[in-house]
Structure formats: C-alpha cells, structure tokens
Amino acid sequence: MEKFPPDSPAPVSPEVETEHAAAFAEELRRVADSLPERINLDSRSVEQGLAKLVLTLIELIRRLLEKQAVRRMEGGGLSDEQVEELGLALMKLEAKMAELKAQFGLEDEDLNLDLGPIGKLI
Amino acid sequence: MRLYAYCVGDELAAETFEGATGVGGSPLMLVRRGAFAVVVSEFEGDAVPASRENVTEHNRVNALALARSTPLPFRFGTLVEDARLGAYLAKQEATLVAALGRVRGCVEMGAKVIWDAGGRAAGAVEEDEGEAGESPAAGAGTAFLLAKRREVLGEEALRSRAEGVAAALASRLEGLARESSVQVNPKGSLVVRAAHLIERGREEEYRERVRALGREREDLRLMASGPWPPYSFSGPRS
Numbered sequence: 539m540e541k542f543p544p545d546s547p548a549p550v551s552p553e554v555e556t557e558h559a560a561a562f563a564e565e566l567r568r569v570a571d572s573l574p575e576r577i578n579l580d581s582r583s584v585e586q587g588l589a590k591l592v593l594t595l596i597e598l599i600r601r602l603l604e605k606q607a608v609r610r611m612e613g614g615g616l617s618d619e620q621v622e623e624l625g626l627a628l629m630k631l632e633a634k635m636a637e638l639k640a641q642f643g644l645e646d647e648d649l650n651l652d653l654g655p656i657g658k659l660i
Numbered sequence: 661m662r663l664y665a666y667c668v669g670d671e672l673a674a675e676t677f678e679g680a681t682g683v684g685g686s687p688l689m690l691v692r693r694g695a696f697a698v699v700v701s702e703f704e705g706d707a708v709p710a711s712r713e714n715v716t717e718h719n720r721v722n723a724l725a726l727a728r729s730t731p732l733p734f735r736f737g738t739l740v741e742d743a744r745l746g747a748y749l750a751k752q753e754a755t756l757v758a759a760l761g762r763v764r765g766c767v768e769m770g771a772k773v774i775w776d777a778g779g780r781a782a783g784a785v786e787e788d789e790g791e792a793g794e795s796p797a798a799g800a801g802t803a804f805l806l807a808k809r810r811e812v813l814g815e816e817a818l819r820s821r822a823e824g825v826a827a828a829l830a831s832r833l834e835g836l837a838r839e840s841s842v843q844v845n846p847k848g849s850l851v852v853r854a855a856h857l858i859e860r861g862r863e864e865e866y867r868e869r870v871r872a873l874g875r876e877r878e879d880l881r882l883m884a885s886g887p888w889p890p891y892s893f894s895g896p897r898s
Binding site for chain 1: 723724726727767772774798799800801802803804805808809812848849850867870871874881882883884885886887888
C-alpha cells in the first residue's frame with residue numbers, strides 16, 4: 539500500500555451552467571427532500587407504513603385495470619351494456635379504495651412511492 | 661482494517677493523490693492488485709453517514725482521479741475489508757477491464773430540462789361533452805369510463821411531449837455522446853435528467869449544444885453540468 543507526502547494536484551472541477559439557477563435549485567432541493575434521512579421504527583408507524591405500502595400497490599393495480607378497461611372500450615369489442623357494467627365495477631372499486639384510505643387516515647397523495655430521481659410510482 | 665473505496669482504475673498514478681485526504685480526513689492510499697489500482701482511505705465504523713460533507717469528499721476524491729485518467733467510481737459509502745479487496749478485483753477482472761474500456765478517455769456530462777407549467781398543460785386533453793360514444797342516456801358506469809378515457813389520453817399526450825423533449829436533446833447531442841442514460845418524468849417539472857459519456861476535451865462543445873437547444877426552445881429551461889467521473893456508466897449496461 540502506498541502513502542504519499544503532501545502536495546496534491548487540483549481535482550477536476552465540474553461546472554454547472556444554466557440561465558435558470560433558481561428554478562433548478564428549487565427543483566433539485568425538492569428531489570433531495572423526497573429522500574428520507576432515516577426511518578422511524580415504532581409499532582404505529584410500522585402499521586401505518588405497511589397499510590400505505592399495500593394500498594399503494596392495490597392503487598397501482600386499480601389504475602392499470604382502469605387503463606385496460608379504457609383500451610377495451612376503445613377497441614370497440616364491448617357492447618354498451620358491457621361498458622356500463624365494467625364502468626360500474628371500477629366505480630365500486632374506486633369507492634372501496636376511498637373507504638380503505640379513510641380507515642387508515644391516508645390521502646390520495648400518500649398512496650404513491652417517490653422513487654427519487656426517476657419520479658413517482660403512480 | 662476497513663477501507664473506504666472511492667474508485668478503481670488501470671491508469672491511476674501515485675502522484676495524483678499526494679497529500680490528499682478523503683472521507684473523515686483520512687489520508688488517501690493507492691492499493692495495487694494486478695493491473696488495477698484502487699483509491700482508498702482507512703475508515704472507522706460500520707457505515708458511512710450520507711452527509712453533505714461525506715458525499716462532497718467522495719466526489720472530490722473521484723474528481724482528483726479524473727484529473728489524470730477516467731476511473732470507475734464506487735458507489736458512495738462502499739466499505740471493504742483490506743484482506744478481501746484483492747479477491748474482489750481478481751474475481752471481477754474481466755468485468756472491470758470491460759467497464760474501464762467503456763469509459764476510457766471519456767468524462768460524464770449532465771443535462772437537465774425543466775418545462776414550464778404552460779407547456780405541460782398543453783398536453784392535457786380538453787373535456788368534450790359531445791364526445792363520440794357518450795349519449796345522453798349513458799349510465800353512470802359508462803360516464804365513469806369515458807372520464808377515465810380522457811385522463812388516460814391526457815397522460816399519454818403528456819408522456820409523448822416529454823419524450824419529444826428527450827428526443828430533441830438526443831438529436832442535439834448526436835455524434836457527441838458516446839452513451840446516454842436518460843430519465844423522463846412527464847409528471848414533474850424536471851422533465852428530463854440525462855447523463856452523457858463524451859470524449860475528454862469536448863466538454864465545451866457539449867455545453868454549447870445544450871445552450872443552442874435552450875435558444876431554440878423557449879418553453880424549456882436547461883442546465884448543463886460536468887465534467888463528472890462516469891457515475892452513470894460504471895454499472896452494468898442497461
């Protein structure tokens with residue numbers, strides 16, 4: 539292993555160039571703030587966190603089902619009655635999700651996962 | 661003894677790190693194993709806190725290495741037992757040789773794009789009460805699905821516009837970027853985050869091309885940064 543005496547060359551200094559420094563600073567601060575510094579582990583937050591995670595995944599699937607239903611409707615393969623039935627089923631699913639959210643004290647914006655730089659899950 | 665590992669290379673020179681320190685103020689050392697050299701410093705503890713100071717130190721050491729040649733930076737907070745470093749390098753030799761070849765002679769530059777709220781709103785699909793298929797007699801279920809259809813079309817239009825922004829940037833950098841790593845986020849105002857691997861000495865050309873896109877597209881705000889060590893191009897190819 540080599541150890542060195544003092545006197546080191548200057549490192550490469552990256553330059554940041556923009557005419558909109560304030561806008562980028564605000565945006566990048568928002569991204570940095572979305573990453574939690576630490577996770578609080580107590581029984582209540584674990585239960586709440588688990589409910590949030592499970593409901594987020596259900597919400598993701600629910601939205602995928604909605605998109606699939608829209609695709610099928612646009613495809614023209616469904617009769618008017620089938621469209622109505624599908625729409626009613628999805629309405630009920632949405633209402634059920636609202637009930638579950640209320641039960642766990644969660645809002646719409648809670649049912650998402652911030653994946654940092656790559657954006658949000660939903 | 662545990663070591664904090666900053667980067668690995670096959671062209672790292674001893675004099676580059678003379679007298680320099682790393683995370684926690686520990687002196688930098690160069691560990692040579694076979695064809696590779698790893699920049700490390702001693703570290704006490706089990707984990708490296710992700711503090712601003714430590715992250716800055718990590719980048720500063722990698723930037724020091726970048727001054728002379730292009731290393732492969734380790735992920736922030738990488739700790740390794742002194743005794744296991746040699747085994748790691750021997751096991752990963754083929755991967756490291758390929759990865760170093762990929763970035764040799766290059767630096768990473770970054771471009772970020774913000775689009776304004778007006779630009780994003782232009783992607784939304786306006787509500788049209790007289791939309792085809794929606795008869796006055798349509799039931800609640802049909803009305804629900806038609807409303808969802810408008811939402812889906814709006815999201816698709818937004819994604820399409822966001823991908824158009826990414827394509828405009830890619831087009832501007834054609835022939836300059838050897839590789840790209842691009843993330844598109846249509847729902848955010850920071851719509852494109854891109855990293856590009858470019859040859860050393862062409863950094864100003866990169867900045868000028870990003871500037872040119874900014875002049876051409878008044879709806880976009882752009883930021884160019886770099887040169888950086890190849891943080892986005894040191895992992896497996898995606």
